[in-house]
Amino acid sequence: MSDEQFLRTPFHGVRRMSAWLQRQGEPVNRKKVWRLMRLMGLMSIYPKPRLSANGAGHKVYAYLLKWPDQAWSPDITIE
DSSP: OOHHHHHHOTTOOHHHHHHHHHHTTOOOOHHHHHHHHHHHTOOOOOOOOOSSOOOTTOOOOOOOOSSGGGGGOOOOOOO
16 A cells, blocks of 8 residues: 555545555555555544534533423513
């Protein structure tokens, strides 16, 4: 496997690397490329999910409702 190609394009994953190798004339499949990349310690660079991260200066407010229907309580005062 060409680690030089990986250094040129570190964002290519297993599928793109296997397609590139097949275009170069190497008879490899995705599983072999995955195994070789794992053996060499190579991992593609891509944006990881940040599901629960808050902003840097974001203020966190306390959840003040005690039960789900509290926000819908009607006001029945008569004047």
